[in-house]
Amino acid sequence: MTVEYDGANYFGWQLQKGQITVQQVIEEALKILYKTPIRIVASGRTDAGVHARNQVVHFDVPAADPFRLKRALNGLLPRDVVIKHCVRAESNFHARFSALSRSYSYTIATNPTALERHYAWSVYFALNLTLMQRAAEVIGRQTDFQAFCKVRSDVKHYECRIFESRWITRQERLVYYIRANRFLHGMVRAIVGTLIEVGRGKLTLKEMLQIIEKKDRRLLPATAPARGLVLEHVYYD
Amino acid sequence: MTVEYDGANYFGWQLQKGQITVQQVIEEALKILYKTPIRIVASGRTDAGVHARNQVVHFDVPAADPFRLKRALNGLLPRDVVIKHCVRAESNFHARFSALSRSYSYTIATNPTALERHYAWSVYFALNLTLMQRAAEVIGRQTDFQAFCKVRSDVKHYECRIFESRWITRQERLVYYIRANRFLHGMVRAIVGTLIEVGRGKLTLKEMLQIIEKKDRRLLPATAPARGLVLEHVYYD
Numbered sequence: 001m002t003v004e005y006d007g008a009n010y011f012g013w014q015l016q017k018g019q020i021t022v023q024q025v026i027e028e029a030l031k032i033l034y035k036t037p038i039r040i041v042a043s044g045r046t047d048a049g050v051h052a053r054n055q056v057v058h059f060d061v062p063a064a065d066p067f068r069l070k071r072a073l074n075g076l077l078p079r080d081v082v083i084k085h086c087v088r089a090e091s092n093f094h095a096r097f098s099a100l101s102r103s104y105s106y107t108i109a110t111n112p113t114a115l116e117r118h119y120a121w122s123v124y125f126a127l128n129l130t131l132m133q134r135a136a137e138v139i140g141r142q143t144d145f146q147a148f149c150k151v152r153s154d155v156k157h158y159e160c161r162i163f164e165s166r167w168i169t170r171q172e173r174l175v176y177y178i179r180a181n182r183f184l185h186g187m188v189r190a191i192v193g194t195l196i197e198v199g200r201g202k203l204t205l206k207e208m209l210q211i212i213e214k215k216d217r218r219l220l221p222a223t224a225p226a227r228g229l230v231l232e233h234v235y236y237d
Numbered sequence: 238m239t240v241e242y243d244g245a246n247y248f249g250w251q252l253q254k255g256q257i258t259v260q261q262v263i264e265e266a267l268k269i270l271y272k273t274p275i276r277i278v279a280s281g282r283t284d285a286g287v288h289a290r291n292q293v294v295h296f297d298v299p300a301a302d303p304f305r306l307k308r309a310l311n312g313l314l315p316r317d318v319v320i321k322h323c324v325r326a327e328s329n330f331h332a333r334f335s336a337l338s339r340s341y342s343y344t345i346a347t348n349p350t351a352l353e354r355h356y357a358w359s360v361y362f363a364l365n366l367t368l369m370q371r372a373a374e375v376i377g378r379q380t381d382f383q384a385f386c387k388v389r390s391d392v393k394h395y396e397c398r399i400f401e402s403r404w405i406t407r408q409e410r411l412v413y414y415i416r417a418n419r420f421l422h423g424m425v426r427a428i429v430g431t432l433i434e435v436g437r438g439k440l441t442l443k444e445m446l447q448i449i450e451k452k453d454r455r456l457l458p459a460t461a462p463a464r465g466l467v468l469e470h471v472y473y474d
Contacts, residue, residue, distance in 0.1 A: 004349075004350060004351045004352060005351050005352075006351045006352055006354070051351075051352060053352060074349050079351070079354050080351045080354065081351055082349035082350060082351045083349070084348055084349065111321055112241075112311050112319035112320070112321065113241060113319060114241045114242050114243045114288075114316070114317045114318055114319045115241060115242075115243055115288060115290060115356065115467075117243075117316050117317065119352065230352075
């Protein structure tokens with residue numbers, strides 16, 4: 001299934017005791033339909049407050065009409081979580097392990113905005129877009145992202161292959177777009193926080209590279225807030 | 238000033254006893270700054286729940302630095318009302334009477350959406366876009382819009398010159414765009430409600446024309462909900 005959600009009211013994707021998560025509300029809806037607990041697997045987690053336009057999940061259920069299942073789920077789900085597409089997958093499909101890459105967008109509003117306030121980080125100081133674009137290209141050439149990974153992550157390695165890393169401008173919005181084979185915990189928001197510091201002249205490209213080489217996130221500037229971040233697409237073969 | 242607002246939490250633009258309106262919160266902010274009541278004039282009203290991307294207002298105050306005024310107001314206003322631009326106007330400028338035309342957009346989501354649920358009308362039945370486009374062209378050729386005007390409006394005449402009336406498709410969105418010299422009360426939402434009935438095959442183009450000729454809104458299908466409607470631009474000389 002492809003799932004779109006507004007992360008504002010959720011404590012992220014993954015099930016968590018005492019917190020409402022997106023995974024939980026979808027599993028609860030499935031349990032109502034199938035009268036038995038059904039575990040769903042997503043392409044990856046998203047943090048508290050982060051949105052998704054096309055999160056992909058898989059699960060195993062008895063044969064069902066995908067269109068009717070989608071409709072039934074949307075009837076049960078809260079309005080900030082919607083099933084966009086539902087199809088029968090190959091039996092060896094795995095939402096997480098079959099994924100070849102994921103893309104995220106991060107939206108910066110360079111002027112105050114009322115209509116997009118839930119989905120953008122408002123940054124009013126002057127930004128040098130040329131420098132930010134150059135910094136985004138530098139990010140695209142890196143392979144070790146330990147400096148951008150939350151300290152307590154229990155990953156085996158910090159290697160990521162970046163396929164795209166660039167800024168797109170749309171009127172008074174700057175949208176950072178990044179696609180990679182994998183993302184570490186908190187990575188995109190740490191990158192965006194860093195690129196913004198470069199754009200406002202508080203960090204040079206050289207200093208950014210030094211932080212990356214030292215692999216120490218504690219040297220990084222503040223991370224960007226969750227509300228600007230959207231998991232856009234998950235790519236499969 | 239150019240003002241963007243999310244209309245969801247307001248009882249429309251215009252001051253109204255016992256209700257919170259956009260005009261009221263801006264006038265309250267101005268009163269705090271100037272320590273005296275200041276009346277503002279908008280290009281036109283918007284109804285409860287309707288949004289604006291570029292509403293234009295004027296008011297008379299002692300000379301002030303427009304940039305600082307904008308910043309001070311944004312510091313006082315709630316996050317769903319923002320001042321986008323503030324400039325010193327010619328003394329004969331009038332936000333309403335100097336306006337030559339206004340444009341509105343109305344967004345239809347043809348698939349469920351979580352991220353745009355506050356700004357779109359979700360319409361899931363099959364729509365014939367070709368018919369809707371033809372109906373929009375027919376609307377563009379009309380001059381008397383009494384059939385699309387709320388019954389208790391106290392306007393002197395129902396003539397509107399339409400400069401643009403068309404559907405634009407963007408992925409799973411249909412956006413109706415209309416620009417005219419003036420709009421009657423409830424007019425755009427009544428038009429959109431009608432175009433959707435044409436699109437789903439419940440109303441023929443001929444029947445639509447008959448309703449327009451009869452000038453009786455009570456014959457019209459249901460009006461479209463407020464949340465999809467945005468006042469986009471106001472055009473001056």
